Amino acid sequence: MSNTLQNSKAIGVFDSGIGGLTVVRALLEQLPNENIVYFGDTARVPYGSKSAQVVREYTLDDTEFLLSRDVKMIVVACNTVSAVALDVVQKRANLPVTGVIIPGAEAALRASGNKRIGVIGTAGTVNSNAYRNELQRLDGTTNVFSKACPLFVPLVEEGWLDLKATELIAQEYLFPLTTERIDTLILGCTHYPLLKRTIAKVTKGMVTLIDSGEATAGTVAAMLDAQGLRNSSSQSPNIQFFVSDAPEKFTAVGELFLGRKLGVVRKVTVGRH
Numbered sequence: 001m002s003n004t005l006q007n008s009k010a011i012g013v014f015d016s017g018i019g020g021l022t023v024v025r026a027l028l029e030q031l032p033n034e035n036i037v038y039f040g041d042t043a044r045v046p047y048g049s050k051s052a053q054v055v056r057e058y059t060l061d062d063t064e065f066l067l068s069r070d071v072k073m074i075v076v077a078c079n080t081v082s083a084v085a086l087d088v089v090q091k092r093a094n095l096p097v098t099g100v101i102i103p104g105a106e107a108a109l110r111a112s113g114n115k116r117i118g119v120i121g122t123a124g125t126v127n128s129n130a131y132r133n134e135l136q137r138l139d140g141t142t143n144v145f146s147k148a149c150p151l152f153v154p155l156v157e158e159g160w161l162d163l164k165a166t167e168l169i170a171q172e173y174l175f176p177l178t179t180e181r182i183d184t185l186i187l188g189c190t191h192y193p194l195l196k197r198t199i200a201k202v203t204k205g206m207v208t209l210i211d212s213g214e215a216t217a218g219t220v221a222a223m224l225d226a227q228g229l230r231n232s233s234s235q236s237p238n239i240q241f242f243v244s245d246a247p248e249k250f251t252a253v254g255e256l257f258l259g260r261k262l263g264v265v266r267k268v269t270v271g272r273h
Contacts, residue, residue: 012071017045019190020077048122104212121188
């Protein structure tokens with residue numbers, strides 16, 4: 001196959017639902033020539049509260065779907081899958097694969113001065129200790145303080161980004177982390193970048209916020225360069241969106257996450273549902 005044909009294939013991105021669009025947004029900003037196929041498993045969202053075994057089963061279905069679209073690389077935008085099932089994708093796909101946890105951890109260590117790093121995410125991500133393990137693997141002197149923030153996802157999906165109620169909930173969640181004198185905070189869920197303003201306000205601008213999506217887009221760029229897979233075509237990229245349920249709801253909320261119009265969102269069936 002000619003390089004040009006291979007390079008013009010899409011980057012496949014999947015998530016349990018809508019949050020992974022913040023990763024797509026970062027990819028569009030950093031890699032504006034790349035074609036993208038996004039799959040959100042909206043019929044089975046959320047993954048964060050499910051057992052690792054179930055997440056691994058769903059992950060295989062999501063991977064199979066992207067492989068059926070003939071992608072050149074797979075980006076696991078879901079923190080939960082990155083935490084408990086990245087190996088499922090790596091084993092099944094004979095392609096470059098990245099999750100969001102390693103890029104997020106690397107970016108946090110680069111940003112931190114005192115090696116006291118906070119991590120917020122879903123219960124699934126926090127309980128997996130994936131960020132803690134990765135941070136300590138990269139630098140054993142790192143102190144990691146984690147906090148599950150389950151109410152953040154519904155608040156974001158409701159569009160309640162700047163309400164007083166959201167700020168009060170953020171204060172409750174983040175106060176224990178600020179008392180630990182963290183200087184860096186990993187937003188370990190793809191919904192959380194939409195709360196950056198509120199989180200910065202609550203932490204009084206004293207903490208560097210790490211958006212794992214932005215960090216992941218940087219990793220994707222480096223991987224494409226290393227493999228010679230960058231798309232050099234000057235045609236405007238083709239961004240396709242697929243979901244397993246409720247495309248109308250995905251479209252309405254998705255534009256908030258992506259920061260632009262989505263266009264057509266198609267419903268597909270994966271797995272056994």
